[in-house]
Amino acid sequence: MISRVTHQTVQRSTLANLQANLSTMASLQSQMSSGKKVNVPSDDPAAASDLLRLRGEQRVSTQYARNAADAGSWLQTVDTAITSSLASLRQARDLAVRGGNGALGQTSLNALADEVNSVRDAILSQANTTYVGRSVFAGTSDAGVAFGDDYAYTGTGTGVERRVSSTTTVRVDGDGAAVFGTGDGSVFALLDELSTTLRSGGDATAHVTAIDSRIESMLGELAGVGARHKNVLEKQQGLASQEVDMTARISGIEDIDLAEVILELQSQEVAYQGALGAAAKVLQPTLLDFLR
The missing domain is CATH 1.20.1330.10 (f41 fragment of flagellin, N-terminal domain)
Known part of the structure; x- marks a missing residue:
């Protein structure tokens, strides 16, 4: 049986992936600005407990x-x-x-x-x-x-x-x-x-x-x-x-490896730009989008 993939399914999946990518970038940017891997307990509960x-x-x-x-x-x-x-x-x-x-x-x-x-x-x-x-x-x-x-x-x-x-x-x-x-x-x-x-x-x-x-x-x-x-x-x-x-x-628990974070952030930015480009080609607007 062939699963039916609708235009809306692709759209939701793409937006979810883009959101996840943005969330990762936001987390990395937060780490860079603070210099810490653990800014709130939810970042790493075990590490937060050790730090306390x-x-x-x-x-x-x-x-x-x-x-x-x-x-x-x-x-x-x-x-x-x-x-x-x-x-x-x-x-x-x-x-x-x-x-x-x-x-x-x-x-x-x-x-x-x-x-x-x-x-x-x-x-x-x-x-x-x-x-x-x-x-x-x-x-x-x-x-x-x-x-x-x-x-x-x-x-x-x-x-x-x-x-x-x-x-x-x-x-x-x-x-x-x-x-x-x-x-x-x-x-x-x-x-x-x-x-x-x-x-x-x-x-x-x-x-x-x-x-x-x-x-x-x-x-x-x-x-x-x-x-x-x-x-x-x-x-x-x-x-x-x-x-x-x-x-x-x-320091070993909460401080970031700056070089590693910069590299990871650059990778996420490249991935995000690529995802945006792919989404633009897959999610082409239709006549109905203009009629709404």
């Missing part, structure tokens, strides 16, 4: 990277403050040793005492170092300074932490009580005692052992800060590598 998951992971990773950068800045500030305080305290130790020289007159001892007071003020300033308006030695306290004029410690026992991965948090502040001591047992009170001894003509070297003990405490805290800072830097490197890998994975 990867972008979610990327946002989390980006936040961890911000936390790590902030942690690094905190720890760098703490490290600098303790290092400067150590240098000042070593200077005070040298002054104590010099003050033990029995040949010095009271005028010289008073001058050494003035230097000790300057060192104390410098260390107190370092102890009240802030980062973005928060004291780096006062824990979670909202006090403006870690140590007041009476050397009382205003900090809390709770440290400031930053989460740098799903399983890792890092303390980013310094323990002011451990670094500088508190109250009458603080390094500031110790230097006041040294100054008083110098002005009274006493034996300044009697304070050297206490100064050495405080130096050891500072060195211990500095080592802890250095270890945490190293951990943060390693996390930053890992997060940076993870960001590059994730960006490459996202």
Whole structure:
């Protein structure tokens, strides 16, 4: 049995094919203009699902990277403050040793005492170092300074932490009580005692052992800060590598191969022009088309 093909059948078939060709060209042009293979979920539901998951992971990773950068800045500030305080305290130790020289007159001892007071003020300033308006030695306290004029410690026992991965948090502040001591047992009170001894003509070297003990405490805290800072830097490197890998994975899913798309679009244009030419020959107008 021979199937009957009418003029209307050919017309509908041709128009459907032309429409499909135009739809493909529109999709390719959309890809070229956006540079993406997936512009809406219907373009590729599976790829769209993967992209949503990867972008979610990327946002989390980006936040961890911000936390790590902030942690690094905190720890760098703490490290600098303790290092400067150590240098000042070593200077005070040298002054104590010099003050033990029995040949010095009271005028010289008073001058050494003035230097000790300057060192104390410098260390107190370092102890009240802030980062973005928060004291780096006062824990979670909202006090403006870690140590007041009476050397009382205003900090809390709770440290400031930053989460740098799903399983890792890092303390980013310094323990002011451990670094500088508190109250009458603080390094500031110790230097006041040294100054008083110098002005009274006493034996300044009697304070050297206490100064050495405080130096050891500072060195211990500095080592802890250095270890945490190293951990943060390693996390930053890992997060940076993870960001590059994730960006490459996202690009592999959604970015187009420009040369391939251009070639395909040109092929579709040639096919479309050819289809239009063929349709013009097959679908010739009839007298009835003119009479309508």
